Amino acid sequence: MDRQTRLDRRGLLLAGGALALTPGAGLAAGAQRSPVVTTTNGRVRGARADGVHVFKGLRYGADTGGARRFMPPVKPQPWTDVQEALAYGAASPQSGRGEDGETLSEDCLFLNVWTPATADRKHGLADGGQRPVMVYIHGGAYNTGSGGSPLYDGTALARRGDVVVVTVNHRLNAFGYLYLARLFDDPGVADSGNVGQLDLVLALQWVRDNIAAFGGDPGRVMLFGQSGGGAKVATLMAMPAAGGLFHRAATMSGQQVTAAGPFNATHRAQAFLDKLGIKDLAALRALPAEAFLAGLKAIDPVAGSGGVYMGPVLDERSLSRHPFFPDAAPQSLNVPMMCGNTHDETRGFVGFDRKMLDLTWDEVISRLPGQFNARIDIDPATVVAAYRRLYPHYSPSDVYFAASTAGRSWKAAIIQAEERARAGAPAYVYQVDWRSPRDGGVWGAPHTIDIALVFGTLTAKGSLADASPESVAMSNQMSDAFIAFARTGNPNGPTVPTWEPYTLPRRQTMVFNTPSALADDPRGAERELFNKVPFTQFGT
Structure with missing residues (x-):
């Protein structure tokens, strides 16, 4: 099936309903049907x-295509028949292929639920378990x-922790x-800069209203996300519409x-339209998804290079302050927080690319500015020295990866943790030092290594761990810490050392390794080096 067909295909999607499959379709070998669960949208x-019990492709919002492009999400029309939730729903249109076999469509407001609830004929899965709910944003x-x-996949995590796991699709990139809002005087685009975030708010409202029917506790909902997912979580912490969810x-x-x-976001929107x-506006709304995506290839007018950046906007409507500037958003100071990064x-x-393991000192100096990309404006020769x-x-490559990590992303994690500490609502901070077994460990603890460790999906496609006893032991530590945090707001438990919140000036950090240990201000000299210059969040 070609990409355009996947983008336009709607045959699997019922108007206002969940994924509709023929009876028995999508059941894996050995799987059994779950009881029927009644949600606010239908059964x-x-x-x-x-x-x-796994429910895939549960619709939480109506189709966002056509006339609803750029508009806040709305709840779907309820359905009357029992809908089979056996296959993932469509993902937002995006550059690239998406997951194998995945449908891409503007009709993409779907979520997935894994629950270990005990079923009976009278209550279905609403067994009163009041399990913590772990909502993951990709x-x-x-x-x-x-x-x-x-x-x-939430199976291992749900089973290990007796928790309900939820994953979510929402609108991405320019969708x-x-x-x-500053280019067209039309109320239909007033919220267009943040509708992807508003999708997530609607998904959290669905969780609040429905998760008890799956054995979960709507009063103990944990948001967690890696990379861009973590950024979305941080942004939701400053959005009034997400408060209490x-x-x-x-x-x-x-x-x-x-x-x-708003002005940089407008410049980017204009570059997108010019491309x-x-x-x-009517023509922009009518443009097929594939053609619409081509606008992302515009040169970013703020960064001066690369594709045009898309992300949340200070639009003074759904987002009226920055998440962690000038301080941590007050509305979420009562929400316990974890903030993590990986060493490499x-x-x-x-x-x-193994060639990156053999850089020269001159190559390190010439390449570092591209990694800093205006986040940190500092002389690379000074950094290398x-x-x-x-x-x-x-080695030169070791320095390159260490310095680019510190300047590119770690600095922002420090800001989040320090602002929480200054507000008297400290975060539990971690750093993964455990080295991926890939290629004999030469890649250290790279970006994304913690995903499989937390979910327990050690042998899944994309995992940087494996099924070795070392990987399993590391995964058990991280899974248990996240489960404990979901349950109580505190990640401490028998599989990790005592974990203290991050305070100033100690900067307590759990260093995940074999063995793990709590350390004060790990890489403190690197932190102080980059404190010489201000940090600029990329895209802002």
Whole structure:
């Protein structure tokens, strides 16, 4: 099936309903049907396997295409028949292919539920278990991805922790974050810069209203997300519409200190329109999804290079302050937070190209500015000299990855943690030092390594772990910490050392490794080096 067919195909999608499949379709070998669950939108039925009931492709919002492009999401029309929830729903249109076999469509407001609830004829899955609910928001910046990745399969996590796991699809890239309010005097685009975030708010409202029917506790909802998913979580922490819809938050290698300002977002929207050669809003709404995506290839007018950035906007409607500037958003100070990163984030950004392991000192100096990309405006030769003093045993490539990690993404994680500490609502901070077994460990602890460790999807496609006893032990530690945090707002438990919140000036950080240990201000000298210059959130 070609990409355009996948983008336009709607045959599997009922208007206003969940995924409709023929009886028995989509059941994996050995799986059994789950009981029928009644949601606020209608009745649904999933499948049970490995002790967990799985409901895929549950519709939480109406089709966002056609006349509703750029508009806030709305609830779907209710349905009357029992809908089979056996296959993932469509993902937002995006550059690239998406997951294998995945449908791409503007009709993409679907979520997935894994629950270990005990079924009976009288109550279905509403067994009164009041289990913590772990809602995962996928990464891919604000541009790509879906909740249907094998890495995010919630079976192992739900079973290990007796928790309910939810993953979510929502509008991405220009479908979710194209800010048109200053270009068109039309109320239908007033919220266009943040509709992707508003989709997530609607999904959380669905969880609040329905998760008890799946054995979950709507008063103990934890949001967690990696990379772009973590940034979305941080942004939701500053959105009044999301207030009260979640009760713990965890960002994994993904931060959002500031949102895009309205003028930069307008410049980007204009560049997007110019790339398409469109000036009329009606024509923009009518453009097929594939053609619409071509606007993302515009040169970003703010960064001066690369494709045009799309992300949340300070639009003074759904977002009226930055998430962590000038301080941590007050509305979420009562929400316990975890904030994590990996020791070698940028080793995961080079496509595991072994040539990057043999850089020269001159190449490091010439390449570092591209990694900093205006986040940190500092002389790269000064940075390299400092790292050579700090770590005389580091190779040029070691310095490159360490410095680019510290300047590119770690700095924002520090800001989040420090602002929480200053407000008296500290976060539990972690750093993954455990080295991926890939290629004998040469990639260290790269970006995304913590996903499979938390979900327990160690052998899934995209995992940087494996089925070895070392991987299993590391996964058990991280899974248990996240489960404990979802349950109580505190990640402490028997499989990790005592974990103290992050306070100043100690900066307590759980360093996940074998063994794990709590450390004060790990990599403190690197932190101080980059404190010489201000940090700018990319895209803002």
